[in-house]
Every structure is written in structure tokens, then in C-alpha cells.
Amino acid sequence: MLFTKALNYIKKTVSSEKEWKIYPTLVYDHVTVTTPKKSSTYFVEIINEDGETLLHDNFKGETKIYFNKWGKGVFQLIVKHDEGEIKSKILVYPRFENV
Numbered sequence: 001m002l003f004t005k006a007l008n009y010i011k012k013t014v015s016s017e018k019e020w021k022i023y024p025t026l027v028y029d030h031v032t033v034t035t036p037k038k039s040s041t042y043f044v045e046i047i048n049e050d051g052e053t054l055l056h057d058n059f060k061g062e063t064k065i066y067f068n069k070w071g072k073g074v075f076q077l078i079v080k081h082d083e084g085e086i087k088s089k090i091l092v093y094p095r096f097e098n099v
Contacts, residue, residue: 019035019036020033020034020035020036020079020081020086021033021034022077022079022086022088025088025089025090025091026090026091026093027067027090027091027092027093028068028092028093028094028095029066029067029068029095030064030065030066030067030068031064031065031067031077031090032062032063032064032065033059033062033063033065033079034062035061035062035081037061038061038062039060039061040060040061040081041058041059041060041081042058042059042060042079042080042081043056043057043058043059043079043080043081044056044057044058044059044063044065044077044078044079044080045077045078045080046065046067046070046075046076046077046078046090047075047076047078048070048073048075049073049074049075054070054075065077067090067092068092068095070092071092072092072093072094073091073092074089074090074091074092075089075090075092076088076089076090077089077090
């Protein structure tokens, strides 16, 4: 009984995390956040290397977040949803033209 409860908890936790996706993490333009359902709502916070909060807003469904307006660097993207939160490091590099 205890084993079954633990297994069900693990399945629920793992499957819900796998349905949330943040990609790519190496970008020059934007990052896409996909959700398990089109109706899923969530909160996004983006923090730069200096600890400044650049974005804090609510979103619904799949969303593209444009990083090119903040220049190159390493950013932390935090997605908070009903089941928890996901943290991801995003590396933004300059777009090379005429290469």
C-alpha cells in the first residue's frame, strides 16, 4: 500500500514536469514555453546576471518570450505553475550576420 502510494506520487510528479517544456536554452532571439494544456496559466520571471528582475508576468498556453531586447548574457527563467516551479538558465548570444 505504501509502495503504491509512493509510486503513484512519483508518476504524477514526473509526468506533470515532463509536460512543461522550455526550449531552446541557447538562443539569440526567443525561448518557447509549452504547457500540458492550452488553458494552463503560469507566472514567468526573468532575472539577469546582476539579479535584476526584467520580466514578471502571467501567461496562458504556449508562449514565446523574446530575450534579444535585453542583449547577450546569462538569464534565469522561472516558471511557476499550479504543481510547482521550473527554473532554467538561458544563454543569449549575439546573432552573427554575414558569416
